[in-house]
Amino acid sequence: MYAILDIETTGGKYNEEGITEIAIYRFDGYQVVDQFSSLINPERPIQPFVVNLTGISSDMLRNAPKFYEVAKRIIEITEGAILVAHNAKFDNRILTTEFDRLGYQFEKETICTVELAKKLIPDQESYSLGKLVRSLGIPLSNRHRAQGDAKATVALFKMLLAKDTKKEIVSKMVRKDPKRQLEPKLLDLIETAPRLTGVYYMHNKSGEIIYIGKSKNIQKRLTQHFTSDNKKSKRIQLEVHSVTYELTGNELIALLKESAEIKTNKPKYNRALRKTFYNNQLVSFVDQDGYINLKIEKANTQNKPIITFTNYQQAKSSLFKITEKYALCQKLTGLYKTKSSCFLYTIKECYGACINEESKETYNARVKDFLDKNSYANQNMLIIDKGRDIDERSVIYIENGAYKGFGFYNLNFQITNPEVLKSIIIHSKNDRDSQHIIQSYIKKKKVLKIINLEKNTVN
Known part of the structure; x- marks a missing residue:
């Protein structure tokens, strides 16, 4: 659990500042589960430059609660959580100082989104909250006010969690938060898991990831894991101590994340999925007569595939359908071995490319139609789909036929801007x-x- 916060202060000498406003969002890794915000009467003057920056004046705070009046609520909403803030060292110091004045020891683990962003999103022009979230397409209203800045930090942290493919953030959280460990019958975890699409990570008591999976309904999939009596499931049930998850909004990104993160983290119970799972591929070439041929071959790195397949039978079945749909020649798709006309020509379903009766221009036009619709070998394109929230979309970026990655953006953002994509x-x-x-x-x-x-x- 995380407590994502922002604090506005009076300014002034080091350790003599007072809090003028605070906002805290309790975040479980995929959604906000509780929130608190309030103006605070600091019982000391506010520096003029701070008034100009935040718009918060002493008159606004005259009837606001004093810190001791909201201290209990702050303790409750941050209980068992790691503090997350943009420049966490500052916010944690201010909060700790206020509790020291009350004689209460307030100690929390912290995560700084400035440090995380520098590591996970390098080469940004600026890492100030305003400029950083603007460059990432994250909405920010009421800049330099606690609630607006804290809400933007939630969205930023959510993005950083997704970019943390090695899962260092959640592993740290699991180690530091024993309350997340499962009950013997695993029922508590099943009940709190979301019934949404995403990737889930099973951890042992040290925080190490032992299994990664994806599902359109994470809760349902965990129930299957924890009620199954096969050998692997029994071992997982004995060893698992915590499960974290990331929502993806759609199954395609869940599939991509699962595949990539299994290779990165190499969980002990994912051994069967660490290797490449396709065996055959469909490629094209131009024969000596100038006709574009299609061919099924063993998967390799020499030729760029149009489509890949898990086995030969799947590839062959798919190629028969392609041949029929685009009125192609079975000889030129490798489905009918002959030195003369193909079988389809004898039943008048092939126009004679197999015996040079149909012109190569006419035949190749249909093959190119298939290639354009089924291959992104040299394309630059974006695949847009549902996001994790109603006002969010996901994007998968293909550049020169190569998969570059995925991301999430606000509906009102100009996604085709190259700098935004980057x-x-x-x-x-x-x-x-x-x-x-x-x-x-x-x-x-x-x-x-x-x-x-x-x-x-x-399209």
Whole structure:
């Protein structure tokens, strides 16, 4: 659990500042579960430059509660949580000092989003909260007011959690928060898990990730894990002490995250999924007569695949459908071995490309139609789909046929801006598994839209 906060102060000498406003959002890793905000009467003057910066004046605070009147609420909302703030050292010092004045020892683990952002989103022009969130497409209202800044920090931290592919943040949280450990029957964890789409991470008591999975309903999937009696599930049930999760809003990003993070973290119970899971691929080449041929071959790194498949039978079945849909020649798709005309020509379903009866221009036009719709070998495009919230969208970025990564953005943000893309994209490795996942998914399921960046059209 995290307590994400922002504090406005009077300014003045070190350790003599007073709090003028505080906002705290209790965040469980995927949503805000509690919140508190209030103006505070600091019982001391406010520096003029602070009044100009925040708009908070002494007159506004005359009837506001004093710190001791809200101290209990602050203790309650931060209980068992790690404090998260933009420049956490400052906010934690101010809060600790106020509690010291009351004779109460307030000690919390802290996470600084400035330090995290520098590590996970390098090369930004500025790491001040206002400029950073603006460059990342995160809405920010009421700048230099506690509630507005804290709310923006929640969105920033949510993005940083997603960019933390090594899961160092949540592993630290698991080690420091024993209350997250499971009950023997695992019922507490199942009840609190979301019934939403995302990736989940099972940890042992040291915080180490022992299993990663994805599901369209995380709660349902955990129930299956914890009620199954197969050998692997029994071992997981004995060893698991905590489960964290990240919502993705849609299954495609969940699949990509699961694949990439299993390779990065190498959980002990994911051994079967660490290796590439496709075996065959469909490629194209031009024969000596100038016709574009399609061919199924063993997966390799020499040729760029149009589509990848888990096995040969799946590839062959798919190619038969492609041949029929685009009225292609079975000889030129490798499905009918012959030195003369193919079988489809004998039943008048092939126009004769197999015996040079159909012109290569006419035949190749249909093959190119298939390639344009099913391959992104040289394309620059964005795959847009649902986000984690109603006002959010997800984006998958393909550049020159290579998968660059994914991200999330606000509905009102100009996503085709290259600088915006650079900032919000969580960069991922462009491997064959990612290509297989993306191509298989968009072939079988609908996404909201695909933006072709070169032609600037929406399909």
